[in-house]
Amino acid sequence: DIQLTQSPSTLSASVGDTVTITCRASQSISIRASESTITWLAWYQRKPGKAPKLLIYRASTLDGGVPSRFSGSGSGTEFTLTISSLQPDDFATYYCQQYNSVLGVTFGPGTKVDI
Amino acid sequence: EVQLMESGGGLVKPGGSLRLSCSASGFIFAKAWMSWVRQAPGKGPEWVGRVKGNLDGGATDYAPPVKGRFIISREDSESKLFLHLNSLKTDDTAIYYCATALDWREDFVTHWGHGTLVTVSS
Numbered sequence: 040d041i042q043l044t045q046s047p048s049t050l051s052a053s054v055g056d057t058v059t060i061t062c063r064a065s066q067s068i069s070i071r072a073s074e075s076t077i078t079w080l081a082w083y084q085r086k087p088g089k090a091p092k093l094l095i096y097r098a099s100t101l102d103g104g105v106p107s108r109f110s111g112s113g114s115g116t117e118f119t120l121t122i123s124s125l126q127p128d129d130f131a132t133y134y135c136q137q138y139n140s141v142l143g144v145t146f147g148p149g150t151k152v153d154i
Numbered sequence: 155e156v157q158l159m160e161s162g163g164g165l166v167k168p169g170g171s172l173r174l175s176c177s178a179s180g181f182i183f184a185k186a187w188m189s190w191v192r193q194a195p196g197k198g199p200e201w202v203g204r205v206k207g208n209l210d211g212g213a214t215d216y217a218p219p220v221k222g223r224f225i226i227s228r229e230d231s232e233s234k235l236f237l238h239l240n241s242l243k244t245d246d247t248a249i250y251y252c253a254t255a256l257d258w259r260e261d262f263v264t265h266w267g268h269g270t271l272v273t274v275s276s
Contacts, residue, residue, distance in 0.1 A: 040218055081262040083199075090251065090266035091199060102264065134198055138261035140215050144201040 040143035041065050043135055049151045056125045060150045062118045062135035068142065069098075069114045079139040082111055082120045085149075086131045094133075095120065122152075130154060156180040156265045158252045163270030170242050174270055176235040176252030183233035184208045186256055189263065190226060190237045192248035192272075202226075202237070202250070204261060219245070242274045 042065040052058050062080070069078040078098035083091035093102045095111035098118055108123040122129055135147040162174040176188070187210070190202040203216035205226045214226050225238040235252055249269040255262050 079260070079262075083263075085199075090268070091263070093262060093264050096258075096260070096262045132198075136199075136201075136262060140204070140261050143217065144204070144215075144261050145217075146199045146201065149198045 041068060041137055041139070041145055043137060043145055043147035045133075045135060045147040045150045047150060048148065049153065051153055052125050053154065054125055054127055057121065057123045058125055058152060059122075060120045060133055060135075060152075062113075062120070062147050064116045064118075064137055066142070067115045068137045068139050070139070076114055078114050078118075079137055080111075080113070080118050081136045081138060082109075083134045083136065084129075084131045085134060091134065125152075156254075156256070158254070158265060158267035160250065160252050160267045160270040163250065163272045165273045165275065166242055167276050168242060168244060168274055170274070172239045172242065172272060174237040174239065174250055174272070176237075176267060178233045178235065178252070178254070181254075181256050183228075184230040186254045187259055187261065188226075188228060188235045189253045189261065190224075190235075191251045191253050191263065191266075192246075193251070193269075194245075194248040199251075200248070201261075205235070207259065210259065239272065242272075244274050246272060247274045248272060 080098040082095040085091040099111045132151045185207040189204040206213045223241045227236045251269045252267040253263040
């Protein structure tokens with residue numbers, strides 16, 4: 040199974056900051072298909088007592104309704120989630136997930152963003 | 155509105171069995187890939203397994219820690235998903251969530267249930 044690591048595990052930030060969270064996979068989770076590359080990586084936001092909320096899928100595609108201050112990038116084994124101009128509602132824990140089911144679906148350990 | 159509602163959790167002894175159910179509504183259940191994800195106390199989410207929809211033959215995949223012990227099944231006529239938990243271990247203690255990405259036919263999750271707690275303890 041593919042293992043995911045996230046860094047940092049905790050991140051202290053202030054409203055208005057730009058923060059970046061990194062997710063690394065133990066092997067490549069990108070697949071070459073025709074003339075494009077598909078990467079089976081998602082990012083979620085989780086707040087206490089609530090189910091995770093999907094932010095990004097396929098490494099860089101924003102889910103509907105997610106503010107544009109969230110962005111994802113990367114391919115292969117290294118990925119980033121960037122939150123520009125952090126808002127009070129963004130203080131939460133963020134998880135990456137690789138979902139190439141041939142290689143086994145796994146979640147990262149999480150990054151807590153707090154004040 | 156998409157709704158997923160789990161039931162069937164409880165306290166069970168190590169080695170015991172349990173069946174969880176998930177009632178779904180608000181989307182075309184038969185086409186949807188349906189997953190179970192669990193979260194143990196103080197830990198992050200852990201994918202348990204998934205059953206594909208009718209367009210993909212209903213194939214199942216499982217995470218290594220549960221493979222051979224847990225079985226996912228579905229009853230499309232009732233829009234229900236099941237998780238049969240066998241040979242339970244204390245490490246299986248977690249909140250179990252029913253989850254789906256609706257029409258996406260991929261293994262990320264757009265909708266989650268509220269979860270049902272499974273406690274494995276003697």
